[in-house]
Amino acid sequence: MGRPTRPTEAYRDDPDAVSLPEFDYDDAPEISGMPPAYTDDATAAPRRLPRHMPPTASPRNTDTTQLVLGKPVNVVKGVQILVGDSRYDTDPVYLEEGIREFADVAPTPMILIMGSHTETVRRGDKKEKNHITDFKILLNLEQYLRNNYDTDDTTWMDLRTVENSEKAYRGGFMKSRAPGFKQDLEVGIPKPELKEWCHRYCAAPSKLRIFRLDRTVTGLDQTLLKNRIEGLIRSTNYRGHISITFPVENRAVDIYTSTRINEWRLKTWVRWLFCLTFLWLFAWPYLFFATKRYAVVRAEWPFSRADAAGRKAYTTLSEEQWFERWRVGIRRLVLDRYQGDASDEHLAGVIARPEDPPMPGQIRTGNQGVDAAVGLLQTGLRVASDVHRGGVFGGSTQAGWGGDF
Structure with a gap:
């Protein structure tokens, strides 16, 4: 069995994925109820390895279409959507193997650094404000999730299922805790593991189902990195507005049951047709209540993890070490007013320059008196x-x- 290539950013149904306007599932009231019955009646068949698609290039690519197993599928907001393989619907062994393969593909954590300002211009008797982007730098941290930078190493990845007391989609249209559980109160019932959840999913009678694998990044001190980077930018005498965010690509995989409704709900022209004709007023309530969602499994990829004594162990290097390695390159890209992706190789080339670029607006002639x-x-x-x-x-x-x- 060969290793899959990289596929393509909390479970929340993406609005484009359901073909209809967004509904905030996180605000839905709590419910309780037994998930579909567990059954051991599963037959293992020879497994056909899924051909995983490459990820979207950056958070700017929010909706693309690719081929998986020879069928077109959507990639919406960094979530890979699979529909069309009927074995995922009924074969729990096949489903479990597929989930484990997808879990071995790391998410892609990024740092998006943006600087902007507004310019007020007068047009006749009126004033208009224009929003100007001074720089927009996207940094990729994926390689720092692999132990010793080994792209084949998955030993630090931890595949977990939700706790009984944790609110999650457990085969319904709303989040709920396991029956008999309230908040952190335990009643001594062990939580279901991946194998059991796969059996429950495949045994569910509903034709419209979604099984989601979440990929999360843990142990990354975002506050520390944000403060360091913002201080670095201010050291260039930048007086604009700074935004530092941490988007994640390859953040989830959604497996849809292979029904005609699920195939059509993901087509762009169908979504537009329903919106323009207002058919979504009738279709959206049906899809919302009829689709049974399972968001009970997550692959945790640590940037660092702490032992029982609170001591941190890093997969590759610490946040401080990362910042010291690339601070000169980031500073120079800011001064360059750079906009785009910046790989480690790109940053290394920028650092290799003999000197910093001049501050924007300054003229450097080489003559100190003239300057x-x-x-x-x-x-x-x-x-x-x-x-x-x-x-x-x-x-x-x-x-x-x-x-x-």
């Missing part, structure tokens, strides 16, 4: 502009770039 004179002139122009707009000295007149005006 000083130009800098003084630019400062004077900023002061004059600030006074013209009614500004205050010591505010926007300070040296810097990317500020609102």
Whole structure:
């Protein structure tokens, strides 16, 4: 059995995946009820390995179509949607093997660094504000989830099922806890493992079902990285608005039952037809209540993990080590007003440059006297502009770039 290639960002039904306007399932009231009956009546058949699709390139690609097992499937917001393999519907052994294969594919955690400002322009008697993006840098952290950077190593990945006291989709249209459980109160009943959940899913009578595998990143100190990166950007005298987020690609796999309704609900033209003709007013309630969802399994990929004494062990390197390795490259990309993906190889090439680029708006001629004179002139122009707009000295007149005006 060969290893699958990489497929393609909390369970929440994606609005595009259900073909209809978004409904916030997380706000649905709690319910209780037994999931479909468990059965051991399963026959193992020779397994056909799924041909996994490559992931979407970045969070900017929110809706694509690819081929899996020779059939077109959708990739919506980083979630791979599989429909058309009927063996997943009825063969629990086949389903379990497929889930384990998908779990061996790591999610793709990213850092999206954005800087922006607004410019006010006058058009006749009116003022308009334009939103300007100064830089937009996307960094990929996937390789730091593999032990010693080994792309075939999955020893740190932990495949878990939800706890009985945890609210999740357990074969219904709303989240619920296991029967007899309230919050963290335990009653001594062991939680179902992956094998049992696969049997329950395949034994369920509903024709419309979705089984989701979540891929999560654990042990990453996002607050530390955000503070370090923001401080680095401010050190360039940047005065604009900074946004640092942590999107995740390859964050989940949805397996839909192979029914005609599920195939049609994922087609773009069908979604548009239902929206334009307002047929969604009738179809959406039916799909919402008829679709039984299972979001009970997650593959946890740690950036770090702590032992019983609270000591952290890192898969590759720590957040501080990562920041020190790439801080010069990130700083220079900010000064370059770079917009796009920045791989480790790209960052290494940027770091290899002999010096930092000039601060945006500055002129570097190589002659110190000329550069000083130009800098003084630019400062004077900023002061004059600030006074013209009614500004205050010591505010926007300070040296810097990317500020609102």
